[in-house]
Amino acid sequence: MAQPGLKSRTVAAAIAEALRTDILSGALASGAQLRQDALAGAYGVSRIPVxxxxxxxxxxxxxxxVPHKGAVVSALSAAEVGDVFDLRILLEPRLARASIPLLTREDLAELDAIxxxxxxxxxRQDRALWGALNAQLHLxxxxxxxxxxxxxxxxxxLQTSERYTRMQMARAAADRRAAAEHAQLVALCRxxxxEAAATLLAAHIEAVRADMLALMQAAG
Amino acid sequence: MAQPGLKSRTVAAAIAEALRTDILSGALASGAQLRQDALAGAYGVSRIPVxxxxxxxxxxxxxxxVPHKGAVVSALSAAEVGDVFDLRILLEPRLARASIPLLTREDLAELDAIxxxxxxxxxRQDRALWGALNAQLHLxxxxxxxxxxxxxxxxxxLQTSERYTRMQMARAAADRRAAAEHAQLVALCRxxxxEAAATLLAAHIEAVRADMLALMQAAG
DNA sequence: ATTTTGTATATTGTATACAATCTTGGAGTC
DNA sequence: GACTCCAAGATTGTATACAATATACAAAAT
Structure with a gap:
């Protein structure tokens, strides 16, 4: 997700990357206030790059x-989460159809590695890594x-989904199925x-979506 | 498109609005370099809000x-323009189906006004206004x-389309049809x-898309 | 007691100053 | 002539300083 080889070309980009990681991993929860001074102090820089x-x-x-009020980690409503998954179901199979016939040997090797x-x-139940790798595999x-x-x-x-799949992965059953489906997807790519990949993909995302919404219902 | 009642709450937002207008209207062409100092001077502010x-x-x-190189007005490839219209065809009818049954009397009055x-x-052949109003009507x-x-x-x-519909509107035939279709759409909303609106919408966007790509082919 | 108002504090927004990076042009070398 | 290299200028990136706005709390008024 972040090509700039781990140390960014600019301080602002490095801060952005750090904050992004913390938000996606849940270390910074939805609704958390992000004070410029606090962040600047924490990273040892001025407020400008922050x-x-x-x-x-x-x-x-x-x-x-919000102007003159500051930055807050954005929260997503249940409606928006549902919308995001609907959009993925709409768009991802289309991308798969257009891309899979053009995949190179190198791409397939990379898919295997991921x-x-x-x-x-x-x-290992490493949920933070899970989310990033899931997005990477799809892309x-x-x-x-x-x-x-x-x-x-x-x-x-996918980035939005990443913030929410972490909870979903609490379920042992769901993660096993996701992993199996990913393996099938890579095989179909190879x-x-x-067309088969596109079909499976739609079912795959639909399954994740159902799990997610059920979990959100339960957890509030 | 810009609710902040014409004078923005912050200098940075005002500059952004001005630049956005210039880019969408074509006053700033694709590929144009945006020098921070020049913009700051032109607007009489420092480089920070710029x-x-x-x-x-x-x-x-x-x-x-590009880090350490500066900002450039982004250009779109023919592939991206085609993709944008495909996406609109995919997404807009879905929004129409979900929204139209919920439109209020006030919404319909606003649609009439737009x-x-x-x-x-x-x-009046006012193409800059045309683009903005088109986006506003759809939204x-x-x-x-x-x-x-x-x-x-x-x-x-829609914002991306706006940059390109301006050339398309050079054609007298196309703009008349677009206006007629918009009138039909508003009637169907009322x-x-x-469902009929969604169908017409897909055809409407498809027609604009075809005109656009033909024009890009001709103009290079 | 509730509301209002004012002031101190905290926080964000912008200007200025400086540092780092990139670009350009020419001198020198092969 | 083509190429490398280096220095001066141009441009962006960041720090510091100041201005503007918002927030919190206490005093005053009803």
């Missing part, structure tokens, strides 16, 4: 900035689709069965 | 920022859909025929 990081995160929808690390993360599958805007939008949807 | 405005616009996809101003703009139709993320995404797609 402000720019917050601006960038607002663009990604991770925080909400899938392996994914399975490992599932086994790598779609990488070759000549649909640049769709890719950007789906990347955003054999070039784009 | 930087923050650019950050915001990057989040909207209107400019692209439609009237729209027809006027078409008659007002979808306003009541309980699909917050979809609304955000479609707003972005009578609550959501």
């Amino acid at each position: 402000r720019e990081a917050l601006l960038a995160l607002e663009g990604e929808g991770l925080v909400q900035i 899938q392996a690390r994914f399975a490992e993360a599932v086994a 790598t599958m779609y990488r070759r689709a000549p649909l640049p805007r769709s890719l950007v939008l789906v990347a955003g949807l 054999t070039g069965k784009a | 930087r923050e405005a650019l950050l915001a616009l990057e989040g909207e996809g209107l400019v692209q920022i 439609q009237a101003r729209f027809a006027e703009a078409v008659a 007002t139709m979808y306003r009541r859909a309980p699909l917050p993320r979809s609304l955000v995404l479609v707003a972005g797609l 009578t609550g025929k959501a």
Whole structure:
């Protein structure tokens, strides 16, 4: 998700990356106030790069900035979570169909690698890693689709999902099924069965969505 | 598109609004370099709010920022334009179905007003206004859909379209048809025929898309 | 007691100043 | 002539300082 080799080219980007990680991992909960001075102090920088990081995160929808009031980690309503998954069901199979026939040998190798690390993360119950790898796997599958805007939008949807799949992964049953489906998806990519992959994908996302909403219902 | 009653609550927001208008109207062409100092001088402010405005616009996809190199008005490839219209065809009918049954009397009155101003703009060949009103009309139709993320995404797609519909409107034939279709859409909204509106909408966007791509082919 | 109002404090927004990075042009080398 | 290298200028990135706005709490008024 973050290509800039672990140390960013700019302080603002580094702060943004750190905050993004903390929000996606849940270390910063929805509704948390993000004080510029506090963040600047914590990272040992001035408020300027902090402000720019917050601006960038607002663009990604991770925080909400109210003029003269400050930044807050954005919260999603149940309606929005449902909408996000509906959109994924609408858009991801389309990307799969457009991309899978164009995947290279290198892409397939990368998918294998991600899938392996994914399975490992599932086994170790490492939920933070799980979310990142899940998004990475999906995006790598779609990488070759000549649909640049769709890719950007789906990347955003996956990032939003990432914040919520963490709770979902509390369920041992669900994570096992997800891992199995991912393995099937990679196999279908390898054999070039784009249509079958698209169909499975829709079912896959639908299953995650159902789990998620049930869990949100239960947990409030 | 810009609720903040014409004078923004913050300098950065005002700069962003001004730049956005210039980009959407074509006053700032794709690929144009945006120098912080020059903008700061032109607006009589320091570079800080200019930087923050650019950050915001990057989040909207209107400019692209390269670290230590600066901001450039983003250009769209033919592939991306096609993708944007495909996405609109995919998403807008869905929003229409979800929203139209929930439209209030006030919403319908607003649609009438926008439609009237729209027809006027078409008659006067005012293309800058045309684009803004087109986006406003569509978004007002979808306003009541309980699909917050979809609304955000479609707003972005409409904004992108806005930059390109301006050239399309050079064609007298196309703009007349668009105006007529808009009138039909508003009528269908009033009578609550959501399904018919969704169908017409798909055809409407498809027609605009075809015109657009033909024009891009011709103009390069 | 409730509301209002004012003031002190906290927090964000912007300007100025400085540091880091990139670009440009020419001198020198092969 | 093409290339490398280096220095000066241009441009962006960040820190510090100040201004504007919002928040919290106490005093005053009804």
